[in-house]
Amino acid sequence: MSLANGRPYLATPGPSVMPDRVLNAMHRAAPNIYEGALMEMTASLWPDLKAVAGTQHNATIYIGNGHAAWEAANANVFRRGDTALVLATGRFGHGWAENARQLGVKVTVTDFGNAAPIDLARVETALRAEPNARAVLATHVDTASSARNDVAALRKLMDDLGHPGLLMVDCIASLGCDEFHMDAWGVDVVVAASQKGLMTPPGLGLVFFSDKARQAAKSSDLRTPYWDWEPRADANHFYMHFYGTAPTHHLFGLREALTMIHEEGLENVWRRHARLAGAVWAAGEVWGQGGAFALNIKSPACRGHAVTAMRLSNGDGTRLRRWCEHEGGVTLGVGLGMAEPGTPAADDFFRLAHMGHVNAHMTLGALAVMDAGMKALGIPHGAGALEAATRAISQG
Ligand SMILES: *Cc1c(COP(=O)(O)O)cnc(C)c1O
Numbered sequence: 306m307s308l309a310n311g312r313p314y315l316a317t318p319g320p321s322v323m324p325d326r327v328l329n330a331m332h333r334a335a336p337n338i339y340e341g342a343l344m345e346m347t348a349s350l351w352p353d354l355k356a357v358a359g360t361q362h363n364a365t366i367y368i369g370n371g372h373a374a375w376e377a378a379n380a381n382v383f384r385r386g387d388t389a390l391v392l393a394t395g396r397f398g399h400g401w402a403e404n405a406r407q408l409g410v411k412v413t414v415t416d417f418g419n420a421a422p423i424d425l426a427r428v429e430t431a432l433r434a435e436p437n438a439r440a441v442l443a444t445h446v447d448t449a450s451s452a453r454n455d456v457a458a459l460r461k462l463m464d465d466l467g468h469p470g471l472l473m474v475d476c477i478a479s480l481g482c483d484e485f486h487m488d489a490w491g492v493d494v495v496v497a498a499s500q501k502g503l504m505t506p507p508g509l510g511l512v513f514f515s516d517k518a519r520q521a522a523k524s525s526d527l528r529t530p531y532w533d534w535e536p537r538a539d540a541n542h543f544y545m546h547f548y549g550t551a552p553t554h555h556l557f558g559l560r561e562a563l564t565m566i567h568e569e570g571l572e573n574v575w576r577r578h579a580r581l582a583g584a585v586w587a588a589g590e591v592w593g594q595g596g597a598f599a600l601n602i603k604s605p606a607c608r609g610h611a612v613t614a615m616r617l618s619n620g621d622g623t624r625l626r627r628w629c630e631h632e633g634g635v636t637l638g639v640g641l642g643m644a645e646p647g648t649p650a651a652d653d654f655f656r657l658a659h660m661g662h663v664n665a666h667m668t669l670g671a672l673a674v675m676d677a678g679m680k681a682l683g684i685p686h687g688a689g690a691l692e693a694a695t696r697a698i699s700q701g
Contacts, residue, residue, distance in 0.1 A: 309634035316671050317638035318448045318478060318612035319371075320500035320507050321661035323558075327504055330561035331554040338551055344543050346560055347551065353563040357503075357571060358476070358495050358513045359486035365537040367510040368552045371477040374496035374510030375404045378473055380532040381514070381522045382494060385409040387439040390431055390470065392423050394454060395447030396642025401475055402442065408527050413438070419643055422452045422607040425462050432468045439521075440471040440493075446479040446609030449641040451656065452602050453483060453609040460491035471518050477501060480511075481566060482578045482611035482660050493518040499555060502611060504562040504661040508555045514538075578610040580698065581659045581668045585613045587690075587697035588672045592679070594687030597621070601643075601654075611660035614640065620652035621684045625675065628682055633674030665698050 315322060336343040354364045367373050383389065383405065391402040391414045399414065406412045415431045417423055423443065432438075441463065446453045460472055473494040476485055480495075481502025487495050492515070499509035512534060514522070522534070531548050540546040566574055586605060592598035601614035616622060622640060629635045640654020657675070659668050672694050679686045 308632050309630070311634055314635045314667060314671065316635050316658050316667075318501070318656055318658035318660060319498075321502070321504060321658060322663065322667075323506060324504055324562070324565060324662045326565060327558045327561045331558045333554075333557065336553055338543070338553065343551065343553060343556070347543070347546065347556055350556065350560060350563065353567065354511065355513065357481055357563070357566060358497070359490075360488045360495070360513050360515070362488065362515045363513065363519060363534070363538045365512045365514075365534045366546065366552075367512065367532075368508065368547060369510040370500070370507050371475075371496070371498040371510060372400070372404070374477070374498055374512050375401045375475070376408070377510060377512045377532050377534065378494050378496050378514075379405045379408055379410065380528045381512075381525055381534045382440055382471060382473065382518060383408065383410045384439070384524060384526045386411060388413060388435050388437065390415070390435055390438045390441045392428060392431075392441065392443045392454070392459075393417065394422055394444055394452040395419060395450030397447050397449055397475060397477070398442070398444045399642070401444070405442070410527075417452075419450050420452070420601050420603070422602075423454045423459060425458060428459065428462060429466065432463065432466050432470075436468065438468075438470045440473050441468075442473045442475070444475040445485060446476075446483055446611055448478040448612050448656075449614065449643070450601055451609050451612050451614040453479070453607055456485070456492060457490040464491070471521060478611050478660065479609060481574060483609055484575045487513060488515070499559060502661050503559065504565070505555060505558040508552060509559060575610070577664070578659065581663060581665065582608065582610040582613065584665075584668055584694040584697040585657055585659060585672065587693040588676070589613065589615060589690070591688070591690040591693045592676075592686040596685030596687065598686055612638070612656055612658045614643070614654065614656045616640070616643070616653045616655070617684060618653055620649055621682070622655040623652035624682055625678045625684060626655050628678040629671075629674050632681070633678060635671045635674045637671075637675075669694060669698065
């Protein structure tokens with residue numbers, strides 16, 4: 306007997322749940338890629354994508370995942386031998402740094418560990434040590450640690466120090482989940498992807514860039530024809546947006562997802578994520594009162610609203626994850642970058658996503674299955690977590 310035989314719920318931090326509306330929008334015959342409806346539909350994506358990122362500048366779509374967006378941004382901005390200052394607050398910061406390093410960029414990483422956001426005092430030291438760094442790379446919400454960084458404060462620090470570098474931010478986890486304002490916060494390059502807050506299958510990498518970044522990129526010597534953002538941003542012919550055949554069905558899916566975000570209102574989307582995250586944190590605080598359970602990021606102000614990283618002990622994280630999937634129909638995310646993969650400690654860590662197409666019954670349901678799993682497996686935990694979560698949902 307398994308209690309998992311209803312509709313499965315993939316609660317991993319990417320790919321996220323795809324709305325039926327998005328799936329249905331993709332379920333159609335192949336469109337003409339040379340003229341007609343596809344062109345008009347695609348033209349309507351650019352202003353709506355820019356609105357979600359909070360920019361009036363440039364947007365490009367690459368056929369690729371988040372790693373592709375990382376590489377696109379790096380290849381356009383850097384010259385061989387340039388310095389990149391990377392601020393790492395979890396696994397994904399290191400991943401972007403590694404991509405730059407392999408392209409021939411001199412990378413200086415300031416590592417804030419696995420459980421804390423950026424510390425501006427240390428950033429100041431790093432900026433002073435590299436006054437000519439071409440760019441600062443930061444992650445808005447690191448999906449591994451679930452730390453959220455104050456991007457506006459980072460920009461202000463760069464401005465106060467007169468640092469000329471571009472500010473590049475990985476919003477792959479956070480776009481469409483956490484409040485973000487690219488232009489108002491002085492961000493030059495934003496990378497994102499389709500499969501998280503944008504509720505569309507994996508396959509589209511997004512890069513937004515300011516006119517300042519566009520100007521600076523003219524001297525890049527790392528870009529190759531496919532990654533060059535210039536013809537994509539100002540395509541004279543439709544195929545140039547994608548340097549070849551358009552990702553037709555992904556575009557129809559993304560169109561529907563953006564319409565859904567528009568119908569709800571972007572600020573309401575952010576508020577919904579904040580409220581659901583609050584329910585997860587409320588449950589987590591109570592679970593932690595009676596056992597090894599702990600939320601990875603201590604300060605609520607520094608937690609992302611799209612995903613929550615958590616831990617147990619003695620390998621109970623993996624046991625709980627398996628129970629939730631096989632007995633509860635909810636798939637939690639594995640821990641990433643918290644312990645050496647394959648070591649016993651790696652089995653302590655796991656994550657619950659609450660990004661994109663999620664509502665109260667999904668998040669409360671996932672929490673209830675986790676609570677049941679801890680009881681079934683005899684994992685000690687504080688009592689009353691679900692009561693705390695429902696109070697957080699009802700009161701905000
Ligand atoms: C998911 C994610 C990535 C990687 O995206 P892929 O599509 O797996 O390449 C990078 N950065 C962050 C913050 C992410 O959440």
